[in-house]
Structures are given as C-alpha cells and as structure tokens.
Amino acid sequence: QVQLQESGPGLVKPSETLSLTCAVSGYSISSGYYWGWIRQPPGKGLEWIGNIYHSGNTFYNPSLKSRVTISVDTSKTQFSLRLTPVTAADTAVYYCARYSNTWRADYWGQGTLVTVSS
C-alpha cells in the first residue's frame, strides 16, 4: 500500500523559507510516477504547486514558479518542497501526492498546516 506523509515546521515567519518533506513508503520513487505538492488555504480550494519525476524533471505552477523548488532525495524515499520568500498568503494545508502521467493524483498524504506569521 502506497503511503505518503508530510513533515516540516508548522509556523514560518514572513519573508523566510517554507520547507516540507514527503516520506514515501510502499512504493519506490525510482520506479516511476510523478510526485507533487498541492496546497489548500483555510476554507478555500486546491492549488497545484508542482510535480517532480524520479529523474529530477520538475514542473511548476507558473504563478509560483519563481519561488518554488521541488527535489527528490538521493535515497529516493522522499521528496521535498521549498517555497521562498513566504507571505501570509502562503498559509495553507500542504499535501503531497503521487501523480500518474495522465495527471491524476491517486495517493495523497494527510496534509500539514503551515502558518506564515511573525
């Protein structure tokens, strides 16, 4: 069974860097699929942030591209999100997910709330 679990600080100061990690179990990132991040501000809808292929190819939401970096660790058991600099508008629940080549997210993490505040 594929499982994903997000982790990282729940509070980030404005202008600083949001860093999250998604641990993957039950499937090897190296075996294929795309791995992505999606966020959801409190009470609002979903927003795609970006995806990464196991080879390292990345695809980002154009509206966030200048601030986002997604990477896969060398052990291929987790991938990460870096967003900088952050503002209060980046406060959201951040989800990681596995994506197919037809852009469906079939497995999701439980999500982690990140609040941007001083």
Place this chain on the structure above:
Amino acid sequence: QSALTQPPSASGSPGQSVTISCTGTSSDVGGYNSVSWYQQHPGKAPKLMIYEVTKRPSGVPDRFSGSKSGNTASLTVSGLQAEDEADYYCSSYAGSNNLVFGGGTKLTVL
C-alpha cells in the same frame, strides 16, 4: 492559467442524482482527456473519484460517473447517500506541464 469554474454548491435528496459541472477552455478541459474529480470530506485529504474523464479507480462506487462535452466536464452522483456529502474538485491538464483545479463544489445531501 485560470481556475476551472465549478458551481459553489449543489444539493439533492437521498436516492436522487446530482450533476456537478466543471467549465474550462479549449486549452485545458476541452483540449485533453486528463480531467479528474476528487472528493474531500472536512479535515481530510482529497480522494480520487474519477480520472481520464470517465474512469473510476478501484473501490469507487459505480454511482459516481464522469463525462465531458466540449469545454465542460461533469461529475454525476446517482443514488445519493448521506456519505456523499463533501466538497468536490475537478482538475485538468492545461498543457505545457501545467495542472489547474476547479474552485470546488459543496455537495449537500438534504
């Protein structure tokens, strides 16, 4: 890229059918068969219900079905049950390795 357009709310009585629309453009919904639908209960992660416009993942009841006409995709829930009350989101590939979501529809079972 703009978000896909969904009605903010939809409702139906138990046993009835409800259809939720997802309107985009020829650059996203109309241009690709990569439309997915997700169900999200409060405080939970989204769950894939429909992919590639009409396909259902294993374990999703056949009461859920998807279709597309032109630039509008639709999710139909037949035989509404209390547990179907949730938020529903569509997503579509938008070309150039971009993905766009709809704004979400809150489905209420009366």
